[in-house]
Amino acid sequence: MFNRIYIHVPFCVRKCNYCAFVSGTPSSEELAEYTDLLLRELHLHHRSSRPINSIYFGGGTPSLLQPEKLSRLLETIAGWSDISPDAEITLEANPGTVDYRQLKEFRDAGINRLSIGIQSFDDHFLELLGRIHTSSQSHQVFRDARCAGFNNISIDVMHSLPGQGLEQWQAELLNALSVHPEHISIYGLTVEKGTPFALTYPENSPALPDDDLSADMFELADELLAEEGFEHYEIANYARAGYRSLHNSGYWRRDGYLGLGVAAHSFLREGYGVRYSNSDTLAEYRQGVATGVLRRIAEHQLSQRDAMAEYIFLGLRLADGVRMSSFEREFGKSFESVYGPVAADLAHLGLVVQSSDMLVLTQRGMLLSNQVCARFI
Numbered sequence: 054m055f056n057r058i059y060i061h062v063p064f065c066v067r068k069c070n071y072c073a074f075v076s077g078t079p080s081s082e083e084l085a086e087y088t089d090l091l092l093r094e095l096h097l098h099h100r101s102s103r104p105i106n107s108i109y110f111g112g113g114t115p116s117l118l119q120p121e122k123l124s125r126l127l128e129t130i131a132g133w134s135d136i137s138p139d140a141e142i143t144l145e146a147n148p149g150t151v152d153y154r155q156l157k158e159f160r161d162a163g164i165n166r167l168s169i170g171i172q173s174f175d176d177h178f179l180e181l182l183g184r185i186h187t188s189s190q191s192h193q194v195f196r197d198a199r200c201a202g203f204n205n206i207s208i209d210v211m212h213s214l215p216g217q218g219l220e221q222w223q224a225e226l227l228n229a230l231s232v233h234p235e236h237i238s239i240y241g242l243t244v245e246k247g248t249p250f251a252l253t254y255p256e257n258s259p260a261l262p263d264d265d266l267s268a269d270m271f272e273l274a275d276e277l278l279a280e281e282g283f284e285h286y287e288i289a290n291y292a293r294a295g296y297r298s299l300h301n302s303g304y305w306r307r308d309g310y311l312g313l314g315v316a317a318h319s320f321l322r323e324g325y326g327v328r329y330s331n332s333d334t335l336a337e338y339r340q341g342v343a344t345g346v347l348r349r350i351a352e353h354q355l356s357q358r359d360a361m362a363e364y365i366f367l368g369l370r371l372a373d374g375v376r377m378s379s380f381e382r383e384f385g386k387s388f389e390s391v392y393g394p395v396a397a398d399l400a401h402l403g404l405v406v407q408s409s410d411m412l413v414l415t416q417r418g419m420l421l422s423n424q425v426c427a428r429f430i
């Protein structure tokens with residue numbers, strides 16, 4: 054059972070220096086065939102009995118898809134399953150890959166939310182990250198998106214970049230606010246194994262901001278964005294009223310979603326839930342679609358214990374936190390009997406606040422969320 058669809062597009066113009074996602078540079082044939090593969094995959098799945106509330110094109114760089122192909126895909130999904138009239142349909146778009154005309158076509162195709170991968174408004178950092186765009190292209194794509202009719206735009210911005218200080222981070226935040234997005238996602242750079250960055254910036258490299266500076270950056274974002282009316286509704290996400298990401302909120306609430314495409318993850322609400330991902334190479338994915346037998350990688354049927362832990366550590370990412378009475382309804386056990394001592398200990402450490410029915414992270418808890426979540430596993 055699922056009420057959300059995620060579509061992974063594993064293609065990019067060029068690999069960024071820090072990127073550990075499944076993505077590569079496609080040939081024109083691969084790009085052209087990909088939507089046909091997605092359509093064929095769709096029909097290998099049983100439709101959900103629930104209407105689809107959100108569709109998310111992520112990647113990679115899904116804005117490399119041709120708008121007419123994406124339009125065909127959305128029409129086919131609408132014929133295959135019920136889609137809620139107010140469904141959120143998001144496209145991740147990278148500056149340097151779209152112009153006004155394409156954005157208008159995406160909007161006409163039914164995309165009603167854009168997530169723009171800006172990452173930085175500073176050309177020095179963009180070059181360091183290996184992004185294909187400049188700051189002026191970011192501003193342009195934002196203007197083009199507004200003219201094309203998008204009134205729900207999110208931007209991604211990264212902090213803790215090599216050599217970045219607090220003043221530069223403040224300038225990034227002010228630039229981000231100056232384009233007036235409805236939603237801002239903020240991520241600290243993580244240096245992943247196997248990326249060019251891992252060679253240049255080994256663990257504890259002096260060029261990377263230390264934990265204290267990263268924490269100051271997190272707090273500065275909180276302060277500046279709150280002053281401008283943004284709600285810090287999830288550890289890495291800020292939204293104006295009414296503009297939380299519905300799709301991503303579904304992940305944190307453990308809604309079921311069907312993932313389509315190379316390396317796409319799915320979470321189906323069967324029993325306590327099953328998680329798996331599709332093949333992570335185009336060749337194997339293509340073969341699976343052709344034979345009608347898609348390989349499920351790392352399939353995991355969750356136990357009740359797994360599901361309870363997920364419920365807590367995903368729910369705690371949200372500023373709304375976890376409602377203990379809902380936990381009891383879902384699992385037939387009181388929160389207190391399962392996690393009472395852990396929650397009390399975390400409250401004592403100032404990492405969570407427990408009221409009569411709610412458990413929420415404190416700001417310090419948000420900063421140390423990985424350690425907090427590990428206590429529930």
Ligand code: SF4
Pocket residue numbers: 064065067068069071072073074076112113114147170
């Ligand atoms: S655009 Fe995103 S997915 Fe593509 S290479 Fe860069 S970081 Fe990776």
